[in-house]
Amino acid sequence: MNNKSKKTIKLLSTVVLGMFVFSFALVPLYNVFCEVTGLNGKIELKATTEKGLENQDGRDISIQFISHNNEEMPWIFKPSEDKIKIKTGKYHTATFYVRNTTSKRMVAQAIPSVAPSNAATHLKKLECFCFEQQELAPGEEALLPVKLLFDNDLPKSIKNVVLSYTIFDVTNYKDAEMSQHQNSIDYQEDHVMEASI
């Protein structure tokens, strides 16, 4: 086989390897793309660090809260209020009621989604129970808080935003994905305790 062929083979093998790596690179690319553009109603699972979002000249919007239980997740999970009226540019705290109805310790993870999706980039959260996993003892109940704000740039056409949370049973998952939030878990646990009734 001549050198030209060897060169072609090397080049093609590099492309193969590169495309394999690229398929994995699609994962972070996709997430970054969705978070930046707010496509898919995806929101970052992190507290906002932006300052100066608050101001007085906001307009009225209403927020509807929806809760779902994934598959056979047995917990009771529902918003304390189904619909609230708020002003943009001001923080509001809403709570979700949750109770572990089983006789075993369980861990849950809530995943948020926003509709319409172009509201997603304007939603800022100072804190949210969805940032961490929730562990509840048998029969334990809690009020989970979310402190959120819609900035003033929210498109004028949007008068009603739906915030949906789906709660997943993650008892069997070691929280590898969530380990980056480990530091804040202690804080969160205190908070849950405070909020417990």
Added chain:
Amino acid sequence: MSAVIESHEQDHHHGPPKGITRWLYTTNHKDIGTLYLWLSFAMFLIGGAMALVIRAELFAPGMQIVEPEFYNQMLTLHGLIMVFGAVMPAFVGLANWQVPLQVGAPDMALPRMNNLSFWILPFAFIVLLSSLFMEGGAPNFGWTFYAPLSTTYAPPSVTFFIFSIHIMGASSIMGSINVIVTIMNMRAPGMTLMKMPLFVWSWLITAYLLIAVMPVLAGAVTMMLMDIHFGTSFFNAAGGGDPVLFQHIFWFFGHPEVYIMILPAFGITSHIIETFSRKQLFGYTSMVWAMTSIAILSFVVWAHHMFTVGMPLAAELFFMWATMLIAVPTGVKVFNWITTMFKGSISYETPMLFAIAFVVLFTIGGFSGLMLAITPADFQYHDTYFVVAHFHYVLVPGSIFAIMAGVYFWIPKWTGNMYDERLGRLHFWLSFISVNITFFPQHWVGLAGMPRRYPDYALQFADWNMVSTVGAFMFGASQILFLFIVLKTLMGGKKATAEVWESSRGLEWTLESPPPYHTFTTPPKVN
């Protein structure tokens, strides 16, 4: 193409060794091509039998023959076997036979890798098919294996499915590297890129597509494997993943994949139409550019498979327009084929009949594709039998008719015997009529709202489903005739001349029929 060949007596050519080891150890491109074609035909019959199970169940509404769980397994395996087992290996087989002959090379560039890339394939399909006998049954999530159906809710056999996809991917990648290296470096002196036969061009482009997307498929199934066994959450929302991401990755592979299954068909059809029209192909250069632009565009249209998943308006518009843009180069190709036939002195031998049917029926499939590309309309068509009718029109009378046309076209060259023309035409007419009886009514039930992938359906779809099933069994039976014709040709028949066809063009027709075991050991000269 005008080609002159230097006289090159095969002074010391030797035949193949005898027995089973000839096939196990072979590094000869002709042997490997034959192996690929037989494997493809076996898979075509297995996948076809599964299709008949599906059609038998759908003969009448209500549950008749199989359990819904088994129906799902048949549906999944039918798709996987036909795509990865029947269509792709058939094209690789044709490439193995024809590419070295058409570019004037003695063999493929990497003969041992060629042997390996074939011989791992039967194992991939044994692994995949063995899952039918495993606890929990075979994969049942559709050939598109969307997560979380294929991860959280998958039967345990999904791991074997992943393994078999890895093997098929490795085989395709090795095969493609082989094709590209052969075409780029082993062409006969004087054969510039723009003098290459169109089948070679179509395979060069296909091989590049394979190299670009098969690793992405490997990545997708690897992510599934990790989600299932190693606790990662690529596609699991609870762990921060996203099932929609799976669809994006899958179709980033999947859309170029559908062109992988049609581009070589374009090449075959071009050769056949020019031969039997006894004219030079119209618009060679535009054919090359059309194929290239179709290949490039295939990377930016994937989300038209998932319009209903919830995308922003801008993305839906982009993917709609990009998809419709593909109709332009495809239209150029159809125009060129028709113009080649225009005022040609056409004769209707079996390959030409299949090629003309390809042009007509593939165009119907292309038009229904355009209808599906219209985003707002797609919300109605999505996941109905209209989609099933669309992709079966481009795959069965598209890819598979082109493969059969290619086999009829080249089998006199391969075996040295003419096939039985009368039986060939009978096979064509049976296939042509039954394929339309099978799939055309599916457009109507689809538009009327019959969803795909269910073992049962509402009463109003009963009549056309019955027709469809009758057509499917006719089509299945006609392919047994194809097997018979091929076997009969292998046994004997009228001796074929070197040119085989009256107006054949290209290097392969300068060789005697059948060609010696080793050909073009001295490169021919192309003017």
